Amino acid sequence: MIEFIDVEKKYPNGMVALQHINLSIDDGEFVAVIGLSGAGKSTLIRCINRMHDISSGKLIVDEIEVAKLKGKEIRNFRRKIGMIFQSFNLVTRTSVIHNVLVSFVPELPFWRKVLGAYTKDQKRKALTALDQVGILDKAYERVDQLSGGQQQRVALARTLAQNPAIMLADEPVASLDPVTARQVMDDFKKINQRMKMTVIMNIHHVELALEYADRIIGIRKGEVVFDGSTKDVNQNVLDIIYGKGQQAKEGREALSYV
Structure with missing residues (x-):
């Protein structure tokens, strides 16, 4: 359970990023947070x-x-909460499995950190995580030899290896082409359904939010202006979240797509 109770976030310069946030998110939900750039989604x-x-x-x-x-x-x-970013945050000149094993560094004694000596159990968990996202065959390839979608899957495997209870994703497919974006979204959905893991995703692509998430939270100017089932999202809801006119164009395209 994640619960926001009248939460406010104000920056030192006086800008209010979040205000009057009251939300409850249950275990195992797939939630997409949508809204205009600067609305407060990432915050x-x-x-x-x-x-x-x-x-x-x-x-x-x-x-x-x-x-x-x-x-x-x-x-x-933070070990219980995985975080996926738009930028993959990988060490591209090393192998895929090494990037996944990095998730275990906080658990290592000093001498293992210095030597980079991971345990057999940690290596097994890393390989299992790569298998879960479908790139086990890439384990010993250099990351810079992979496509953007494969690199995002490495980042996802790295997070899975730490066995989190909650998965947060901040614009995880923003830099991917449409086909690859759907492949990565498929991975998130499988993780949510098979592992019963809570997934909370800030996403710019409304059509993907409507296709994959079970619940939509709409943020506008730091406030929650919609919180409900994906099936309840219509043009009126999108107008509330994005505003009418040109700003709602993305929302109209999303509805016509779905």
């Missing part, structure tokens, strides 16, 4: 794993009040 997601601190209110994840965590508590908490 909302990044508050969940404490990449951003909230300014007021309460944010509770699995009965833990996130704002009260300190030092090592924050690091341990």
Whole structure:
């Protein structure tokens, strides 16, 4: 369970990124967060794993009040929450499996960190994660030899290897072509359904949000203006989220596609 209780996020320059956020997200949901650029989508997601601190209110994840965590508590908490970024954050000159094994570095004693000596169990978990996203055969190839979609799958496998309870994704397919984007979205859906893992995704492509997510949260000017089932999204809802006229063009195209 993830619960936002009257959460506000205000930056030092006075800009309010989030205000009056009240949400409850249950275990195993696939949630897409949509809205215009600068609406607060990324901020909302990044508050969940404490990449951003909230300014007021309460944010509770699995009965833990996130704002009260300190030092090592924050690091341990983040181990339970996977994060996928638009930029893959991979070391491209090394192998695929090495990039996945990096997820275990925080668990290693100092001497293993220095030597890069991972355990057999960690290697097994890394290979299993690669198999789950369909690129086990690429385990010993260099990352810079892979396509963009394959690199995003490496990033996804790296996150899976740490066995998180929640998967956050910040524009994970924004830099991918349409065919590859759907392949990566298929991976997220399989993870959500087969592993019963909560997936919360900030996504610019409305048509993909409507196709893959079960629940849509619409953000406008830092506030939640829609929260409901994907099947309840219509043109009126998109007008509320994006505004009427030219700003809603993407929403109209999404509805005509679906």
